[in-house]
Amino acid sequence: MTVSEQGLVVPDSGKLTLPQYAKPQVGNHPPLDFPGYKSTALRHPTQPLVLLPQRLTEVTGPLLGNDLITMRDADLTTQHGGEPQGQRIIVFGQVRDSGGRPIPDTLVEIWQTNAAGRYRHSREHHPAPLDPNFDGVGRAITDQGGRYRFITIQPGSYPWGNHYNAWRPAHIHFSLFGRAFTQRLVTQMYFPGDPLLAYDPIYQSVPDEKARERMVAEFSMDDTQPEWALAYRFDIVLRGAAASVFEEPHA
Amino acid sequence: MSELLTPSQTVGPYFSMRLPWPEGPFVVPEGTPGAVTIIGRLYDGAGNVIPDGLIETWQADPDGRFAHPDDPRGPVPAGYKAFRGFARAQTELDGSFRIVTLKPGSLPFGDGRDEAPHIDVSVFSRGMLDRSVTRIYFPDEVASNAADPVLATVPADRRSTLIAVPVSDGLLRFDIYMQGDKETVFFNM
Numbered sequence: 001m002t003v004s005e006q007g008l009v010v011p012d013s014g015k016l017t018l019p020q021y022a023k024p025q026v027g028n029h030p031p032l033d034f035p036g037y038k039s040t041a042l043r044h045p046t047q048p049l050v051l052l053p054q055r056l057t058e059v060t061g062p063l064l065g066n067d068l069i070t071m072r073d074a075d076l077t078t079q080h081g082g083e084p085q086g087q088r089i090i091v092f093g094q095v096r097d098s099g100g101r102p103i104p105d106t107l108v109e110i111w112q113t114n115a116a117g118r119y120r121h122s123r124e125h126h127p128a129p130l131d132p133n134f135d136g137v138g139r140a141i142t143d144q145g146g147r148y149r150f151i152t153i154q155p156g157s158y159p160w161g162n163h164y165n166a167w168r169p170a171h172i173h174f175s176l177f178g179r180a181f182t183q184r185l186v187t188q189m190y191f192p193g194d195p196l197l198a199y200d201p202i203y204q205s206v207p208d209e210k211a212r213e214r215m216v217a218e219f220s221m222d223d224t225q226p227e228w229a230l231a232y233r234f235d236i237v238l239r240g241a242a243a244s245v246f247e248e249p250h251a
Numbered sequence: 252m253s254e255l256l257t258p259s260q261t262v263g264p265y266f267s268m269r270l271p272w273p274e275g276p277f278v279v280p281e282g283t284p285g286a287v288t289i290i291g292r293l294y295d296g297a298g299n300v301i302p303d304g305l306i307e308t309w310q311a312d313p314d315g316r317f318a319h320p321d322d323p324r325g326p327v328p329a330g331y332k333a334f335r336g337f338a339r340a341q342t343e344l345d346g347s348f349r350i351v352t353l354k355p356g357s358l359p360f361g362d363g364r365d366e367a368p369h370i371d372v373s374v375f376s377r378g379m380l381d382r383s384v385t386r387i388y389f390p391d392e393v394a395s396n397a398a399d400p401v402l403a404t405v406p407a408d409r410r411s412t413l414i415a416v417p418v419s420d421g422l423l424r425f426d427i428y429m430q431g432d433k434e435t436v437f438f439n440m
Contacts, residue, residue: 015359015361015363016323016324016359016361017323018321018323018361019321021440022253023440024256025255025256028255028256028258029256029258029259029380029381030258030259030260030380030381031380032379032380032381032383034380037261037378037380038378039377039378040378040379040380041296041378042295042296042297042299042378042429042430043295043296043301043376043377043378043379043429043430044378044379044383044429044430045383045429045430045434045435045437046296046430046434047409047434047436047437049437049438049439050404050405050436050437050438050439051404051438051439051440052384052386052401052438052439052440053400053401054440055358055360055361055366056311056317056322056358056359056366057309057310057311057317057358057366057369057371058371058440059321060309060317060319060321060322061309061319061337062309062335062336062337063318063319064337068272096254098253098254098255098256099253099254100254109269109270110269111265111266111268111269111270119265119268120268121264121265121267121268123264123265123303124264124265135268136268137268137269138269139269173260173262173263173265173266173269175262175266175269175270179319179320179321180321181309181371181373182440184307184373184382185256185257185259186259186260186261186262186266186375186382187257187258187259187260188260188261188263202260202261202380203260205260205380206258208255210255211255211256211258212258214255214256214257214258215257215258215260235257236257237254237255237256237257238256238257239256240253240254
């Protein structure tokens with residue numbers, strides 16, 4: 001047994017030594033079939049999932065990034081000639097694995113509504129105004145400490161058709177790759193104290209309360225910039241080393 | 252003690268604001284010698300197409316290598332410079348998607364056996380709280396598929412859902428059914 005460059009324990013497995021990623025704990029991720037979120041009904045597998053061993057294709061993954069983005073991609077408030085409407089915020093955090101190791105050089109993609117709760121999207125018909133100075137899309141690459149930082153606008157809440165008087169809590173969509181196909185994650189960042197969280201089936205679909213709270217950013221007065229912008233910290237934890245799998249069996 | 256993971260959430264109906272990009276569906280540029288085009292449609296459990304889905308693929312190059320530090324076989328020779336291994340395609344209003352790639356090579360499984368050429372696939376859409384993972388295998392690899400250690404663990408009567416269908420020279424079809432009689436085999440890792 002050896003330890004790879006990024007600290008993952010790699011077992012000897014024939015001719016190949018590959019990192020292995022821990023399985024999520026029960027209740028950490030939402031079920032694919034969740035009746036409270038109606039659109040899951042026809043879009044979840046009904047047959048048992050088959051175990052896919054983590055071999056070469058699963059422990060590698062696309063290392064995307066620097067050719068895709070420019071500096072201005074991380075500042076959603078300066079992508080047009082004028083300033084967007086709404087509360088300016090800084091959203092920052094660290095991408096790391098469940099063993100606490102930072103994940104550097106990984107692409108972070110975000111999309112969100114404007115301050116009025118309106119997405120810039122052709123299939124969106126919520127009667128709230130578009131903002132000519134706000135697209136609501138951003139990209140960043142994590143630094144050597146796994147850190148990223150966006151400047152954006154506080155998104156709004158908006159109604160959706162899931163049930164009577166359904167409103168999504170304000171959120172920012174996040175897409176992450178990590179360094180392996182196994183680590184791929186799409187999630188949503190929510191805001192602390194949002195009264196709609198209690199009513200939102202998408203947020204509530206995560207069974208484990210502590211895991212759910214991982215999706216709620218933390219307001220940071222320390223990082224809030226005087227006379228300029230509020231700051232929210234959103235750390236993102238991807239799957240890490242499966243350490244226990246390789247413990248010696250008890251005699 | 253390991254930390255809880257950040258939970259998965261649906262990609263929602265509006266990901267196309269950000270995630271697709273013009274070269275996304277192209278693992279290699281169109282017109283690359285030997286390129287294979289894979290087309291397909293994504294279907295829900297009522298047999299309707301899913302017009303707001305996202306398909307991502309990840310695969311080895313034709314020599315069965317990955318330009319990635321965790322491939323323990325070392326750096327990849329510079330033979331496939333334009334090859335990025337990754338594709339991202341959104342489904343259209345008719346549920347269709349299309350990627351252009353090179354057929355991957357076989358891979359060592361690590362125990363003396365080989366994995367048949369395959370492409371790992373992630374499926375995302377509104378109504379999916381987490382991605383679904385499947386694999387594309389190739390119809391001209393009958394012997395390799397029969398010896399593949401992953402296909403061997405799939406119920407025999409469902410293996411065909413993982414094997415692309417030849418359409419014409421250089422064109423394959425891989426439809427994805429979330430549910431129903433033809434439900435595609437999905438994996439957990």
